Amino acid sequence: MLKFDGTRIKYDYSHCQQCGICEVVCPKQAISLKRLNDGTHEVLVDDNKCIRCKRCVACCPANKDEDYKGYFEEYTRKKYYLGYNSDNRIRHDSSSGGVCKTIIIESLRNEWVDGVYSLKRTETFPYAEGEFYTKENIPTYDDIPNSVYHSVMACQNISRVQKCKRLIVVGTSCQLRAMNVALKGKAEEIIRICIFCKQQKTLESTRFLAKIMGTKILENLKFSPRYRGEGWPGIVRVNESELPYSRAAQIPFGRRLWTVGGCNVCGDSFGTNALADITLMDPWKIRKPNNLGETLVIVHTDKGMQLIEQIQSLKLEPKSFDEVKLALDLKDVWRKQQLVPFFRGENCSDKIMRAGKAEQRQRAMLISIVESLPRMPIIFYRILCKLPDLRNKILK
Ligand SMILES: Cc1cc2nc3c(=O)[nH]c(=O)nc-3n(C[C@H](O)[C@H](O)[C@H](O)COP(=O)(O)OP(=O)(O)OC[C@H]3O[C@@H](n4cnc5c(N)ncnc54)[C@H](O)[C@@H]3O)c2cc1C
Structure with missing residues (x-):
């Protein structure tokens, strides 16, 4: 996310939706993108080239205050x-x-x-x-x-x-x-x-899929993931390995990990x-x-x-x-909307605060478990998927 702080354009990676618009609308090529190991990009702003026209800020989708009243x-x-x-x-x-x-x-x-x-x-x-x-x-x-x-x-x-x-x-x-x-x-x-x-x-999500499929994504990122396309809901393919989508994708997708x-x-x-x-x-x-x-x-x-x-x-x-x-x-999207103020660092009720913290804790715990353990039998991941979502329990 890009914001103008009164003197310069500031970048916040934790709010960046990775759309790439800022680089392209900059009239002075003051913005460049640096690819990180997990496949996302960091936005770099060159203060010397930047003329503070704020086009990047106007286009940035993450800095708009969204109103979800009456959404449904x-x-x-x-x-x-x-x-x-x-x-x-x-x-x-x-x-x-x-x-x-x-x-x-x-x-x-x-x-x-x-x-x-x-x-x-x-x-x-x-x-x-x-x-x-x-x-x-x-x-x-x-x-x-x-x-x-x-x-x-x-x-x-x-x-x-x-x-x-x-x-x-x-x-x-x-x-x-x-x-x-x-x-x-x-x-x-x-x-x-x-x-x-x-x-x-x-990219960590795909790296995890590769791991449970017994393969690896090379550091130079030469791989070809395919999450769909062989029927519905289809298969996950990484390199030459395949797994049914319904089994392989449960943890990385259902649990909102590596988002x-x-x-x-x-x-x-x-x-x-x-x-x-x-x-x-x-x-x-x-x-x-x-x-x-x-x-x-x-x-x-x-x-x-x-x-x-x-x-x-x-x-x-x-x-x-x-x-x-x-x-x-709709309920799941509603829950997501409820947590937006928490993730934006804005004032929110105790309940939202608790739900947001629970989501962060549960996410961190699950990631550390599945990343630190070696490849486990599929049944292990299926059991992990059955753990209730703490966020959902609090927000109901
Ligand atoms: C990041 C992501 C998350 C999704 N999450 C969900 C979900 O949680 N629940 C759900 O029901 N559906 C989800 N979908 C939508 C679903 O996977 C299908 O895209 C949708 O059902 C349309 O299918 P289709 O066969 O009509 O699309 P197709 O006819 O196969 O066309 C796919 C279109 O999507 C575009 N596209 C693909 N990837 C991207 C991308 N990353 N950014 C922009 N455009 C893209 C392609 O250019 C193409 O125009 C998600 C899709 C994406 C890309």
């Missing part, structure tokens, strides 16, 4: 679908049902939009980077990465975005918030697709505060594992509705709020 009021009235591409191969090989890739590709092919800013696959860590797509460079389904759970500085190539009439932007809530400022004036209309996100992971620091100060998992038109997530808890996959699609606006209902290759099964409620996990 609309949820009973939104439109919900289980969505997937009608081509089983695409559906099978995507993160969930391939809805996001289908929207990007079909919108460009049919010229419903003249630009899309999302990710493209790359060969080196973090295996994805921001890309501006137009009808001149329409991606294939394989060009666009599946969900990358470790942090990606997705906004780093935002300067590639050219003036458009209609522009689609895809990103997690923090990335969308950053783009909202940086892309002002770039398009007559922007359609925002939010990738639902409760937290981005550091990017700034994720603690974001409670907008659905991206509604970031003005999302559509949110895409997994229908966990309401679908049994199957060999294909579905995306749980939440449509917030008419603009979002108009876009997806014209896509022929997209199958959309309408669902009621009651049918999808379990998968939305």
